[in-house]
Amino acid sequence: MSDSVNTIVDDPFAAAMAEDDVRGRSLWMDAWHRLLKNRAAVISGIIMFVMLLVVLFGPMLSPWEGDFTDWDNTSSPPSLETGHWFGTDAVGRDILVRTLEGGRVSLMVGLVATLVSLVIGVTYGAIAGYYGGFTDRFMMRVVDIIYALPFMFFVILLMVVFGRHIVLIFVAIGAVNWLDMARIVRGQTLGLKNTEYVEAARACGVEHRDIIRRHIIPNLLGVVMVYVTLTIPQVILVESFLSFLGLGVQEPMSSWGALVNDGAQDMESAPWTLIFPAAFLTVTLYCFNYIGDGMRDALDPKDHF
Amino acid sequence: MSKPVLRVQDLAVNFTNQTGGIFRRRERVLRAVNGISFDLHESETLGIVGESGSGKSTLARAILGLIKPSRGRVMWRGDNLTEMEEEELRQKRKELQIVFQDPIASLNPRMTAGDIISEPLWTFYPHMARVQVEERARGMMKMVGLLPNQINRYPHEFSGGQCQRIGIARALVLNPRLVVCDEPVSALDVSIQAQIINLLKDLQKKLGLSLIFVAHDLSIVKHISDRVMVMYMGSAMELSTREALYRKPLHPYTSALMKSVPIPDPKLAAEARQSSWLTGDMPSPYDPPKGCVFHTRCPYKVKRCIADVPALRHMEDGNRVACHRAEELDLAI
Amino acid sequence: MALLDVRGLTVTFDTPEGELCAVDRLDFSMETGETLAIVGESGAGKSQLMMAIMGLLAENGSASGSAIFKGRDLMAMPPRELNRVRGAEIAMIFQDPMTSLNPYLTIEKQMTEVVQHHQGLRREQARAHAVEMLRAVRIPDPEERIRQYPHEYSGGMRQRVMIAMGLLCAPDLLIADEPSTALDVTVQAQITQLIGELGEKSNMSMILITHDLAAVAEIASRVIVMYAGEVVETGSVDDIFYRPGHPYTQGLLASVPRMDSSVDDALHAIPGNPPNLQELPDGCRFRDRCTRAVDACRNRPPVQRLEDGRSSRCVRDIDTGELLDLPTLAEPEPERTASPEPEAVE
Numbered sequence: 001m002s003d004s005v006n007t008i009v010d011d012p013f014a015a016a017m018a019e020d021d022v023r024g025r026s027l028w029m030d031a032w033h034r035l036l037k038n039r040a041a042v043i044s045g046i047i048m049f050v051m052l053l054v055v056l057f058g059p060m061l062s063p064w065e066g067d068f069t070d071w072d073n074t075s076s077p078p079s080l081e082t083g084h085w086f087g088t089d090a091v092g093r094d095i096l097v098r099t100l101e102g103g104r105v106s107l108m109v110g111l112v113a114t115l116v117s118l119v120i121g122v123t124y125g126a127i128a129g130y131y132g133g134f135t136d137r138f139m140m141r142v143v144d145i146i147y148a149l150p151f152m153f154f155v156i157l158l159m160v161v162f163g164r165h166i167v168l169i170f171v172a173i174g175a176v177n178w179l180d181m182a183r184i185v186r187g188q189t190l191g192l193k194n195t196e197y198v199e200a201a202r203a204c205g206v207e208h209r210d211i212i213r214r215h216i217i218p219n220l221l222g223v224v225m226v227y228v229t230l231t232i233p234q235v236i237l238v239e240s241f242l243s244f245l246g247l248g249v250q251e252p253m254s255s256w257g258a259l260v261n262d263g264a265q266d267m268e269s270a271p272w273t274l275i276f277p278a279a280f281l282t283v284t285l286y287c288f289n290y291i292g293d294g295m296r297d298a299l300d301p302k303d304h305f
Numbered sequence: 306m307s308k309p310v311l312r313v314q315d316l317a318v319n320f321t322n323q324t325g326g327i328f329r330r331r332e333r334v335l336r337a338v339n340g341i342s343f344d345l346h347e348s349e350t351l352g353i354v355g356e357s358g359s360g361k362s363t364l365a366r367a368i369l370g371l372i373k374p375s376r377g378r379v380m381w382r383g384d385n386l387t388e389m390e391e392e393e394l395r396q397k398r399k400e401l402q403i404v405f406q407d408p409i410a411s412l413n414p415r416m417t418a419g420d421i422i423s424e425p426l427w428t429f430y431p432h433m434a435r436v437q438v439e440e441r442a443r444g445m446m447k448m449v450g451l452l453p454n455q456i457n458r459y460p461h462e463f464s465g466g467q468c469q470r471i472g473i474a475r476a477l478v479l480n481p482r483l484v485v486c487d488e489p490v491s492a493l494d495v496s497i498q499a500q501i502i503n504l505l506k507d508l509q510k511k512l513g514l515s516l517i518f519v520a521h522d523l524s525i526v527k528h529i530s531d532r533v534m535v536m537y538m539g540s541a542m543e544l545s546t547r548e549a550l551y552r553k554p555l556h557p558y559t560s561a562l563m564k565s566v567p568i569p570d571p572k573l574a575a576e577a578r579q580s581s582w583l584t585g586d587m588p589s590p591y592d593p594p595k596g597c598v599f600h601t602r603c604p605y606k607v608k609r610c611i612a613d614v615p616a617l618r619h620m621e622d623g624n625r626v627a628c629h630r631a632e633e634l635d636l637a638i
Numbered sequence: 639m640a641l642l643d644v645r646g647l648t649v650t651f652d653t654p655e656g657e658l659c660a661v662d663r664l665d666f667s668m669e670t671g672e673t674l675a676i677v678g679e680s681g682a683g684k685s686q687l688m689m690a691i692m693g694l695l696a697e698n699g700s701a702s703g704s705a706i707f708k709g710r711d712l713m714a715m716p717p718r719e720l721n722r723v724r725g726a727e728i729a730m731i732f733q734d735p736m737t738s739l740n741p742y743l744t745i746e747k748q749m750t751e752v753v754q755h756h757q758g759l760r761r762e763q764a765r766a767h768a769v770e771m772l773r774a775v776r777i778p779d780p781e782e783r784i785r786q787y788p789h790e791y792s793g794g795m796r797q798r799v800m801i802a803m804g805l806l807c808a809p810d811l812l813i814a815d816e817p818s819t820a821l822d823v824t825v826q827a828q829i830t831q832l833i834g835e836l837g838e839k840s841n842m843s844m845i846l847i848t849h850d851l852a853a854v855a856e857i858a859s860r861v862i863v864m865y866a867g868e869v870v871e872t873g874s875v876d877d878i879f880y881r882p883g884h885p886y887t888q889g890l891l892a893s894v895p896r897m898d899s900s901v902d903d904a905l906h907a908i909p910g911n912p913p914n915l916q917e918l919p920d921g922c923r924f925r926d927r928c929t930r931a932v933d934a935c936r937n938r939p940p941v942q943r944l945e946d947g948r949s950s951r952c953v954r955d956i957d958t959g960e961l962l963d964l965p966t967l968a969e970p971e972p973e974r975t976a977s978p979e980p981e982a983v984e
Contacts, residue, residue: 019452019454020454021454021455021456021457022454022455022457022458023457024417024418024457024458024459024462025458025459025462026415026417026459027414027415027459027461028415030654033654034654195410196405196407196410196411197410197411197412197413197414199371199405199411200403200405200411200412200472200475201413201424202371203369203371203398203402203403204398204402204424204425204428204475204479205395205396205398205399205425205428205429206424206425206428207395207428210428214413214416214424215413218413218415219413219414219415356822356823356824356825357793357822464680464911464912464914465680465912466911466912467911494679494680494849494912495679495849495850495851495890495893495894496679496889496890496893496907496908497679497907497911497912498893498895499893499894499895499905499906499907499908500907500908500909502895502905502907503904503905503907521822521823522823522895523897524895524896524897524899525895527895527897527899528895528903528904528905562823562824563897565823565824565827566823566827566852566897567823567826567827567830567850567852567853567855567856568852568855568896568897568898569851569852569854569855569879569891569894569896570855570879570896570898571855571856571875571876571879571880573855573898574852574855574856575856
C-alpha cells in the first residue's frame with residue numbers, strides 16, 4: 001500500500017490500530033453539559049423534580065384526604081396546631097392536600113396534552129414539510145382552518161357534547177396545541193430537507209420514510225424540545241383558564257387553576273386559599289420557562305468554538 | 306475500444322423562475338446545463354472543470370438522477386436512467402455514488418461515523434447481520450485511511466479531511482461502479498487536498514472505479530483525470546485527453562483558464578500576470594449570449610461566432626472542441 | 639522603526655474541553671511598505687493572531703503580549719481608542735464578503751457611513767470619495783452601482799467593495815484575511831492582483847493571511863509560515879519558495895497542485911491530520927507528520943535566525959537540512975509561562 005493512503009506516520013499507526021474503540025461525544029452530550037452549567041436551569045430542574053415527588057407522594061403522607069371536610073376547622077388559617085399547614089377552605093378541606101392533588105392534575109394535563117401535541121405535531125409537520133407540493137399546501141391549509149376556529153367555542157362544544165370529563169381536557173388542549181408544533185416542525189423540515197446530508201441520503205438510495213426518521217426528525221428535536229418546555233406551562237395555564245371559567249375539571253378533583261378560582265372568591269376573608277395554589281402554579285411556570293431558556297441556549301450551535 | 310459504461314446524450318437541465326408582479330408574471334428560463342454529451346469507460350476518470358455558474362455541479366447531479374433533466378438521456382450499462390421509475394432508479398444507487406463538496410455538511414451531525422457508513426448497507430441489505438455490517442464499516446474506514454476505533458465518533462469530532470474520508474467510505478461501501486466527486490477537495494486545506502486526491506486515485510486503481518471528478522481548478526484535475534471536459538455557461542467547450550489538453554488546449558476558454566490559474570512560484574507568477582487576458586464576469590445565465598456562449602469574452606471571435614452555436618466536434622486526434630476556429634488557432638502554452 | 643512589532647503574543651480560548659492555546663508566544667515584525675504573508679492551514683492560528691491584535695477575539699478568548707503599531711501598543715489600548723485605530727489606520731478585510739456586508743443597506747449607505755464616522759465628511763463629499771474608491775477597485779459604472787444592494791453584486795465584486803471600504807480612510811495597514819478563498823479561481827486571481835497593485839501604488843503596508851500559496855507568490859514580499867500556533871519559518875518570498883528550510887514549508891510546497899508541473903508528477907501529500915490544538919505532541923509540533931523527524935525533535939526545537947532575515951524553528955539546518963549540533967537539545971521542554979526559548983543559532 002503506498003504511503004499516500006496512510007494518514008498517520010507508520011510508527012504510531014500500528015499501535016493505534018490495536019486500541020479499543022473511542023467513545024464518541026454526541027451533540028446531545030455537548031448540549032447537556034452546557035445545560036448543566038446554567039445555574040437557573042439546573043435549580044429549576046431540581047425544584048421541578050422535587051415538586052413532582054411531592055405532588056405524587058405528598059398526599060399519601062398527609063393525614064388528611066382531599067375530600068375530607070373538617071367541620072371543626074372550616075376557613076381556618078395555616079397553623080401547625082390544627083394540622084392544616086396550609087389552612088382549610090370554606091368547607092374545611094385541607095389546602096395542602098388539595099394543592100398537591102391539584103398539582104397532580106395540572107402537571108398531568110401539562111405533560112400529557114403536550115405529549116399528544118408533540119406526537120401529532122411532529123409527524124404532521126415533518127410529512128408536510130418533507131413531501132412539499134400539494135401535500136404540504138393541503139395539510140397546512142387544514143392547520144390554518146383549525147387555527148381559525150375559536151378555541152373556546154370548540155371546548156364548550158366538546159363539553160356540551162361529552163360532558164366534563166378530564167380526558168376531554170387533554171383532547172381539547174392537545175387538539176389545539178399540535179397546530180403550533182406542526183407549523184414549527186414544518187418550517188424546520190423545509191430547511192433540513194435541503195441540507196447536504198439529506199441529499200447524500202437520497203443519493204445512497206435511502207427511502208423517504210427512513211430519511212424522515214433518521215435525518216430529519218433527530219435534527220429538529222432540539223427546537224422541538226425547547227418548544228415543548230415552553231408549551232407545558234402554557235398548557236397548564238390554559239387549563240387554569242378553563243377552570244377559572246368553570247369548564248375545567250369537575251369536583252371533587254381539582255387543579256391549580258380550579259383552586260385559584262375558588263381561592264380568588266374568598267380572597268379577602270381567607271387569602272391562604274388563594275396564595276398557596278397560586279404560588280405552586282407560579283413556581284412551576286417559572287421553572288419550566290427557565291429550563292426552556294436554558295435548553296435553547298444549550299442547543300444553540302452559535303456557541304460552538 | 307471497450308464499450309463505454311456511461312453514455313450521456315444531449316443532457317440539459319433548465320430551471321424556470323417566475324418574476325414580475327401579480328399581473329405581469331413572466332417566466333425566466335435558466336439553462337444550467339445546455340446539451341452535454343460524452344462517454345465514460347470502465348476505470349476511466351473524467352475531469353469536469355468550470356467556474357461557478359458553468360453548470361458542472363448541476364450536470365453531476367443530473368447524471369445521477371438527483372436532479373431531473375429536462376432533456377436528453379443517461380445510459381448506464383445499457384439502461385436508460387432518465388426514463389426509470391423512482392424505485393428502479395433507487396436500486397441503481399448501489400452502482401452510482403457521489404462524494405460531496407462540503408465534507409462536514411454532507412454528514413448528519415447526529416449520526417456516528419459508523420452509522421453513516423453503514424446506512425447504505427441497512428438500506429439495501431436490511432437482513433445483513435449487525436456484526437457483519439459493523440465489520441464492513443470498519444473495513445471501509447481502514448480502506449480510506451481512518452482508524453477503525455473511531456467508529457463511534459461524531460462528525461464534529463473529526464477534521465475536514467477525515468470527514469471527507471468518511472464521505473468517501475460511505476460512497477464506496479456498496480461497491481459502486483461509478484463515483485461522481487463534486488469538488489471533493491475544494492473545502493479542504495491544501496496539504497489535505499493532496500492526501501484526498503491521492504486516496505481517490507489509489508482507490509480507483511484498486512477497485513476499478515469509473516470516476517467523474519468535478520472541480521473549478523484545472524491544476525487539481527490534472528493529477529487525476531484521463532480526460533478533461535471544460536464547461537462554460539452550461540455548455541462543453543472542450544473535451545480532450547489529459548495530455549492533449551495540458552499541452553495544447555484547443556479552446557480559447559481553456560487556454561484562458563490555464564493562464565489565469567495562479568502558480569505558487571514568484572517568478573512565474575509575475576510572468577503569468579501579464580499574459581492573462583480573461584476579464585470581467587460571466588454573462589447572466591438568464592440571458593446567455595447568442596451563438597457561441599463564450600464570444601463576449603473571446604479575443605478570437607469572428608462574425609460566425611455570434612451567429613452560429615459551435616458544436617462539440619471531433620478533431621483529428623479524437624479530442625473534441627466547440628469552436629469554429631479550432632483548426633486555425635494555436636493556443637499551446 | 640518597524641510599523642508593527644509583535645512580541646510574545648499568546649492567544650488562548652476557554653472551551654468546554656479545557657483551555658486551548660491557538661497562538662503560542664509569537665514574535666514577528668513588519669516594516670512600512672511591506673506586504674507580509676502569513677501562511678498556514680487550519681489550526682495554525684493565523685486568523686486568531688490578527689483578531690487578537692485588533693481586539694476582535696471571541697468572548698471566550700484572551701490574549702497576552704504586545705503589538706506595537708506606530709509606537710503604540712494595540713493590546714494595551716482602551717477599546718474606544720482601538721476602535722478609532724480600526725478603520726482609520728488599520729483596515730481589515732474578511733473572507734466572506736456576503737456576511738460582511740449588510741444586505742439591507744445600499745453600498746452607498748454602507749460606505750459613506752464609514753467615511754462620515756471616521757473622517758467627519760459631509761454626505762456629498764463622502765459619496766464622491768466612495769465612488770472614487772469603487773473606481774480604484776475597478777467596479778464598472780461606480781456612479782450607478784453604488785446605489786445597488788449587495789445581492790446585486792457578484793461574489794468577486796462584493797469582495798472588491800470590501801476592499802474599497804477598507805481603503806476609504808487611507809489606512810496605513812491593510813489586513814486581508816483569506817480574501818479570495820470564497821471565490822472562483824479566476825476571480826481569486828483578479829482579487830489577488832488587485833490587492834497587489836493597490837499595495838504597490840500607494841505604498842500601503844499589507845498583511846495577507848492565507849493558505850493560498852499562489853496568492854503569496856504573486857504579491858507578498860515576505861512570508862511567515864505558521865503551524866499549530868507557532869511560527870515555523872520566515873523569509874523573503876523567494877527564500878520561502880525556492881529555498882524552504884523547514885520540513886513543513888517544504889511539504890506544503892510539494893503538495894500544492896501546479897499548472898506547470900508535468901502531467902506525470904505525483905502529488906506529495908503531507909501525511910497525518912491537521913494539528914489538534916488540545917493534543918499537541920511534546921517538543922516540535924510538526925513531528926508526528928514530519929518525514930524527517932528524529933528523537934531530538936521531542937524537545938522544543940530552537941529557532942535559527944540568519945542575518946538575511948530568514949528563520950526556521952527546526953533541529954535541521956535551514957540551508958543544508960543536516961541535523962544541528964546543539965548542546966541545548968538535551969533540555970526538557972520549557973513551561974509555557976516560564977523563561978524564554980533556547981538561544982538562537984547563527
